[in-house]
C-alpha cells in the first residue's frame with residue numbers, strides 16, 4: 001500500500017499535474033483547494049483545516065501568491081501567503097510527522113550569473129515575490145530536516161492557459177508581427193514532466209534541502225515563443241505572425257517588478273539523486289501545443 005499524500009493548491013497549474021501523477025502512480029491522495037485551506041487564514045484555522053489530512057505522510061504545497069506584479073504592490077499579502085502560511089503549514093507537518101515539499105522559484109536569484117545556478121548559489125531576489133519565496137524556503141527548511149524545497153521556473157501546462165505557449169500562439173493568430181522579450185534566458189518547464197520527475201523522490205530520505213528542477217536545455221523568451229508558433233503552424237493552426245522580433249525586458253516590464261535576466265538551473269543534484277535526465281524543453285512544448293493549445297484554434 002502506497003503512503004497517502006496531501007496536495008495544497010490542487011487546482012493550480014502545478015497542483016493539477018501533481019494530482020494527476022499521484023493518481024497515475026496509485027498514491028492515495030487528499031487534494032485541497034483554496035476553499036478547504038486559505039493561505040490567508042490564521043495559524044489556528046490552517047491547522048484545523050490540515051486535520052482532514054492527518055494520515056498523509058507527505059504534503060505537497062503547490063499553492064501561493066504567484067502573480068509577481070501583484071506581489072510587488074501588495075508586499076504584506078505576498079509575505080502572508082508565501083511565507084507566514086508556509087510557516088504554519090510547516091509547523092503542523094513537523095508536529096504530525098509529515099514531510100513537506102514546498103515549491104519555490106528562480107526569482108530568488110538576481111540573474112547576474114552566466115552559467116547554470118546551483119542549489120548552493122546565494123539567493124539575491126530583485127522583487128517582493130522573490131523575497132517572499134526565499135522566506136518561504138527558510139520557513140520550510142527550518143521546520144524539519146526532512147523537508148524539501150523544489151525551485152522551478154517558466155512553467156506551462158494544462159489547467160491555466162496563461163503561459164507563453166498559450167499567449168504566444170493566441171497573439172500569433174491575431175497579429176502579423178509580435179514583439180517578445182529577447183534578453184531573458186531560462187528553461188521552459190512542463191508541469192507534467194516536473195510531476196513525473198519528482199514522484200520517485202516523494203519519499204526518498206536523501207532528497208532534502210533545496211532542489212533545482214526544470215526541463216533540460218535553455219532559451220530566451222523570444223526563442224521559446226518562436227518555437228511555440230512554429231509548432232502551432234505545424235499542427236495546422238492558422239498563424240499570421242511569422243515575424244517575431246526581440247525587445248528588451250526594460251521595454252516590456254518598465255516599472256513593473258524586476259525580473260532576473262538569466263536563471264538556467266544546474267540539474268546536477270537531480271541527476272545525482274535519480275540517475276535520470278530531464279526531457280529537453282522542445283519536445284515537451286511540442287507535445288503541449290499539439291495536445292492542448294492547437295485544438296483551441298482548429
Ligand SMILES: NC(=O)c1ccc[n+]([C@@H]2O[C@H](COP(=O)([O-])OP(=O)(O)OC[C@H]3O[C@@H](n4cnc5c(N)ncnc54)[C@H](OP(=O)(O)O)[C@@H]3O)[C@@H](O)[C@H]2O)c1
Nearest residue numbers: 009011012013014034038039063064103105152153154155
Ligand atoms: N508558474 C511559474 O512559472 C512558476 C515558476 C517558478 C515557481 N513557481 C512556483 O510553483 C508553485 C505553483 O505555481 P503555479 O504556476 O501552479 O501557480 P498557479 O497556477 O497560480 O496556482 C497557484 C495555486 O495557489 C492557490 N492559491 C492562491 N492564493 C491562495 C490562497 N490565498 N489560499 C489558498 N490557495 C491559494 C490557487 O488557487 P485558486 O486557483 O483558487 O486561485 C492555485 O491553486 C508556486 O509555489 C510558484 O511560486 C511557479
